[in-house]
Amino acid sequence: MISKEGKDMKPFVVNFSDIGIDFKGNHIVRKYNDIKHIFKTTDPTLERENPVIYEVFEGPIQEKEGELMFLITILYPGTVNGEFFMTKGHYHTVENTAEVYLGLRGKGLILCQTKKGEFEAVEIGPNKVVYIPPFWAHRTVNISDEPLIFFAVYPAHAGHDYETVEKEGFKKRIFRGDNGILFVEQ
Ligand SMILES: O=P(O)(O)OC[C@H]1O[C@H](O)[C@H](O)[C@@H](O)[C@@H]1O
Ligand SMILES: [Fe+2]
Numbered sequence: 001m002i003s004k005e006g007k008d009m010k011p012f013v014v015n016f017s018d019i020g021i022d023f024k025g026n027h028i029v030r031k032y033n034d035i036k037h038i039f040k041t042t043d044p045t046l047e048r049e050n051p052v053i054y055e056v057f058e059g060p061i062q063e064k065e066g067e068l069m070f071l072i073t074i075l076y077p078g079t080v081n082g083e084f085f086m087t088k089g090h091y092h093t094v095e096n097t098a099e100v101y102l103g104l105r106g107k108g109l110i111l112c113q114t115k116k117g118e119f120e121a122v123e124i125g126p127n128k129v130v131y132i133p134p135f136w137a138h139r140t141v142n143i144s145d146e147p148l149i150f151f152a153v154y155p156a157h158a159g160h161d162y163e164t165v166e167k168e169g170f171k172k173r174i175f176r177g178d179n180g181i182l183f184v185e186q
Contacts, residue, residue: 014059021072025058032080035088037166039080040173040186052076053085067156075108075140075148082175089139089170091115093159096134099152103128106148109181111170112136119171121183124150137165141174143181 015022030053032046054075061069078085089111092099101110103125110130113119114137124130124140125148132138142148175182 016057016072021057023057023059023072025060025071026056028056028058030054030088036080038086038088039083040184041081041083043080046080051078053078054087061156063156063159065155065157068153069156069158070151070153072104072149072151073140075106075142077106077142077145077147079176084141084143084174084176084181086111086141086174087139088162089137089165091137091161091164092134092154093161094155094157097155097158098134099132099138099154099158101130101132101140102151103130104149104151106142106146107144108148108150109141109143109174111139111141111172111174113171115164117171121172121174124148137170139165139170143174 031050032053033050035053036042036047054073057072059070061067063069073087075087076085101124105126107123107125109121110124110132111119111121112132114135122130140148169186171186173184173186175184
């Protein structure tokens with residue numbers, strides 16, 4: 001059996017597919033009204049319907065040093081007046097911790113930035129592994145018309161610092177353009 005007490009843990013396997021994930025950990029659901037402040041504009045229809053923008057299925061792992069948290073994120077397609085659906089984004093509270101993403105379905109961008117002001121946008125999708133080094137904040141944007149699904153793993157004690165991102169924002173926002181995507185300075 002899987003126990004959250006590390007000392008009792010045994011190797012285990014979990015299954016996931018497009019229709020079901022048997023991770024017995026936290027299930028985090030972020031709806032439009034929970035995160036609407038991260039978008040440049042608001043949309044009254046989305047406010048009324050309050051759809052799920054993304055959900056995260058975390059593995060049954062204790063948040064302590066030595067463990068690796070793993071998870072699946074499903075980021076649904078859509079825009080807020082042209083600005084693609086995205087995650088809140090965060091730095092790790094323990095800043096010198098990295099993260100690895102593996103794209104499973106759909107197509108997205110991971111916006112990364114440092115407190116020194118560096119900014120990078122990298123692609124995520126099937127057959128792409130993205131490495132986010134320590135000290136880089138990360139936010140995922142779904143630039144496709146289907147759910148963007150990816151697997152991620154990071155040191156389980158890393159923690160999430162959302163406040164810095166809420167204060168400073170990311171340097172660029174991603175909008176649907178007539179011929180693809182548009183990077184808009186915040
Ligand atoms: O935590 P958010 O910025 O809302 O993003 C949602 C999730 O995205 C990624 O999958 C990270 O690995 C998770 O740690 C995070 O919880
Ligand atoms: Fe992270």
